[in-house]
Amino acid sequence: MLKSSALTARESEAAFDDVRREYEFSDADFHVLARIAKQRTGITLADSKRNLLYGRLSRRLRALKMSSFSEYREYLDGPQGEIELERFINSISTNHTKLFREPHHFDHLRDNIAVPYAQAVRNNRAGRLRIWSAGCSSGEEPYTIAMVIKREIPDCARRDIRILATDIDTDVLTKAALGEYPVKMMEEIPEIYRGLVQPKNKDKSSDTMVMSEDLRSMIAYRRLNLMDHPWPFKGPFDAIFCRNVMIYFDAPTKSNLIERYTQLIKPGGWLYIGHSESLLGAHPGLELIGRTVYRRV
Numbered sequence: 415m416l417k418s419s420a421l422t423a424r425e426s427e428a429a430f431d432d433v434r435r436e437y438e439f440s441d442a443d444f445h446v447l448a449r450i451a452k453q454r455t456g457i458t459l460a461d462s463k464r465n466l467l468y469g470r471l472s473r474r475l476r477a478l479k480m481s482s483f484s485e486y487r488e489y490l491d492g493p494q495g496e497i498e499l500e501r502f503i504n505s506i507s508t509n510h511t512k513l514f515r516e517p518h519h520f521d522h523l524r525d526n527i528a529v530p531y532a533q534a535v536r537n538n539r540a541g542r543l544r545i546w547s548a549g550c551s552s553g554e555e556p557y558t559i560a561m562v563i564k565r566e567i568p569d570c571a572r573r574d575i576r577i578l579a580t581d582i583d584t585d586v587l588t589k590a591a592l593g594e595y596p597v598k599m600m601e602e603i604p605e606i607y608r609g610l611v612q613p614k615n616k617d618k619s620s621d622t623m624v625m626s627e628d629l630r631s632m633i634a635y636r637r638l639n640l641m642d643h644p645w646p647f648k649g650p651f652d653a654i655f656c657r658n659v660m661i662y663f664d665a666p667t668k669s670n671l672i673e674r675y676t677q678l679i680k681p682g683g684w685l686y687i688g689h690s691e692s693l694l695g696a697h698p699g700l701e702l703i704g705r706t707v708y709r710r711v
């Protein structure tokens with residue numbers, strides 16, 4: 415007798431994937447790797463992220479000349495595990511970003527932090543200014559913050575102004591510290607800030623642009639896993655940007671992180687989160703001021 419050829423939607427999808435896939439990727443492979451991701455980074459990978467995880471990690475299997483995900487799982491468990499974990503994390507993190515992304519945050523930063531600081535400079539009252547870009551990816555966010563500050567405070571390099579830029583992914587941090595981007599990204603920069611970025615070669619024919627020394631000198635790049643306890647700095651910060659990072663975390667992780675940010679922001683300081691995010695639950699230390707902009711009360 416012929417076996418029934420009727421497959422459930424899930425089975426046909428799995429069968430289809432197996433045909434296309436170079437490596438077998440079992441439920442157990444997915445669940446074990448997703449659990450490691452959650453434990454080590456806070457990143458939650460729902461079932462719908464199965465193909466994404468497969469695609470990103472199969473590159474690691476190829477690079478390591480492995481023939482199966484179970485071999486890769488054993489490798490992560492073995493003596494090389496901690497070293498491979500860095501590559502694993504770099505592979506699973508999503509780093510999409512751009513200069514002046516969600517631009518109203520930078521208008522707010524200009525009006526509420528940079529302009530008052532410039533006024534304090536004129537009155538000889540300027541003190542410390544600290545901003546943290548938490549989950550800075552390849553640097554576009556901290557360079558944007560630096561551009562806004564530099565334009566309002568031209569002598570920023572002589573002032574006590576620092577931007578701390580952290581990420582868990584070491585590949586993007588290397589790129590960020592280099593401060594070089596394709597020249598076509600100039601289009602993302604509003605006209606008034608374009609003078610702060612130069613073509614790499616003086617003849618202007620270069621397809622690479624470089625962030626100016628004043629911008630770079632304000633920023634300190636560090637690897638930091640936001641899940642670490644405690645963080646190796648105490649603040650306080652005038653503002654924290656944590657945009658499009660917490661979308662990858664579950665509600666308790668996100669809530670805990672917001673509490674920790676709140677403790678580090680000066681009273682009257684600011685928290686900026688991504689446009690598709692909202693603060694879950696009550697955070698009495700924070701007051702919603704505008705779209706995805708919160709003030710520490």
Ligand SMILES: C[S@@+](CC[C@H](N)C(=O)[O-])C[C@H]1O[C@@H](n2cnc3c(N)ncnc32)[C@H](O)[C@@H]1O
Nearest residue numbers: 455507509510511549551582583639640657658
């Ligand atoms: C989508 S990017 C956002 C970049 C930038 N903030 C923006 O909005 O354009 C998210 C970044 O969060 C980082 N990230 C994810 N989990 C992290 C963790 N546990 N600790 C630190 N950074 C993390 C990723 O490596 C990635 O670079």
